[in-house]
Amino acid sequence: MLVLHYYPGNASLLPHMMLREIGAPFEMRLVDRDNNAQKSPEYLKLNPNGRIPVLADGDLVLFETVAIALHLVDRFPEAGLAPQVGSRERGEFYKWMVHLTNTPQAEYRAWFYPDEHVTDEAAIPAAQKAAEQRLCRMFDVISDQLGDRQWLLGDRFSAADLFLFMLIRWGRAMPRPPRALPNLNALAERVLSRPAVQEALKVEGIQAPFF
Ligand SMILES: N[C@@H](CCC(=O)N[C@@H](CS)C(=O)NCC(=O)O)C(=O)O
Known part of the structure; x- marks a missing residue:
C-alpha cells in the first residue's frame, strides 16, 4: 500500500x-x-x-x-508521467526535475523561511527580498526555455509540468508572481484543467486563486 x-x-x-x-x-x-x-x-x-x-x-x-x-x-x-528510459526526452525530463528541485524549490525555502538564513533578525526582510529577486530571475529563465511550447518537454506532458505548476502556485503572493509571465501562466492553466489536478486540489481543500 x-x-x-x-x-x-x-x-x-x-x-x-x-x-x-x-x-x-x-x-x-x-x-x-x-x-x-x-x-x-x-x-x-x-x-x-x-x-x-x-x-x-x-x-x-x-x-x-x-x-x-x-x-x-x-x-x-x-x-506515462515520464518519457522512456534512455531516450533523449528522458534526459530532458531529468534535467527539469533536478533543476526545479535544487534551484527554485530550494530558493523558496529562503523565501518562506528567511529566518533560517540569517543570524540577525533585522536581516530577515533583506534576506527574503534577495530570495524573491533570485526566484524572479529563475522563473524568467524557465519561462524563456518553455517559450510558447505546451509543456516543458514540448508536446509531451510529464511530471515535470506538475512540479512547475506547484512552484508557480507557491509564488502567488510574490510582488511579481510567476503567473505574471505569460508562458508560465499558460502552462499553469493547462495543468489546472487536468481532472487529476482538480481532484487533488479539491481533496486538499485548496481554493482559488490557485496560482
Ligand atoms: N527538499 C525537501 C524540502 C521539503 C520541505 O521543505 N517541505 C516543507 C513544506 S513544503 C516543510 O516540511 N516545512 C516544514 C518545516 O520545515 O518544518 C523535499 O523536497 O522534500
Whole structure:
C-alpha cells in the first residue's frame, strides 16, 4: 500500500497530483503542521529532516519530493508521467526535475523561511527580498526555455509540468508572481484543467486563486 504523508499545498502536492494521474490506490495521512507534527518523534522516524512529504511504499519509506516523484514514474510506467528510459526526452525530463528541485524549490525555502538564513533578525526582510529577486530571475529563465511550447518537454506532458505548476502556485503572493509571465501562466492553466489536478486540489481543500 502507498501512503502519502502530506499537508495541504505543501511539496506533497506534487506526489499527490501524480498519484491522482496514475489512478492507483493510495492512502493520505495529514501531517499536523499546525501542531508541528513534522518534528514529532514518530514523523522523524520517517523523515529525520522533519519535512513534508514522505511516501511509504510498503516498507520502503522515501523522503525528498523528487525522489518520490521519480520512484512513482518508475513504479507506474504505464501512467506515462515520464518519457522512456534512455531516450533523449528522458534526459530532458531529468534535467527539469533536478533543476526545479535544487534551484527554485530550494530558493523558496529562503523565501518562506528567511529566518533560517540569517543570524540577525533585522536581516530577515533583506534576506527574503534577495530570495524573491533570485526566484524572479529563475522563473524568467524557465519561462524563456518553455517559450510558447505546451509543456516543458514540448508536446509531451510529464511530471515535470506538475512540479512547475506547484512552484508557480507557491509564488502567488510574490510582488511579481510567476503567473505574471505569460508562458508560465499558460502552462499553469493547462495543468489546472487536468481532472487529476482538480481532484487533488479539491481533496486538499485548496481554493482559488490557485496560482
Ligand atoms: N527538499 C525537501 C524540502 C521539503 C520541505 O521543505 N517541505 C516543507 C513544506 S513544503 C516543510 O516540511 N516545512 C516544514 C518545516 O520545515 O518544518 C523535499 O523536497 O522534500
